[in-house]
Amino acid sequence: MEKLAELKALVETAEKEGAAFYEKNNKAAGTRLRNALQEIKVIATDLRKDVTEKKNAAK
Template sequence: MEKIAELKALVETAEKEGAAFYEKGNKAAGTRLRNALQQIKVLATDLRKDVTEKKNETK
């Protein structure tokens, strides 16, 4: 559940940076948004692997 909480925090950060980039035209926020999205991707991939491992342990 710790990883899910971390994922939620990253999504909130991405939302904030996305608003600054798209609504205010802040280019630095665009860079931070891309970074947050990459971190979300990596964390989601790790989470998927964990779920698959746990699911396959019962077999």
């Protein structure tokens, strides 16, 4: 559940940075948005692996 909370926080950060980038044309916010999206991808991949391992361990 810790990874889900981290994922949720990153999505909120990405949303804030996305608004700054698209609405205010803040180029630095675009860089922070891309970094947040990359972190989201990494955490989501780790979370998928954990779910698969737990599911397969139950067999």
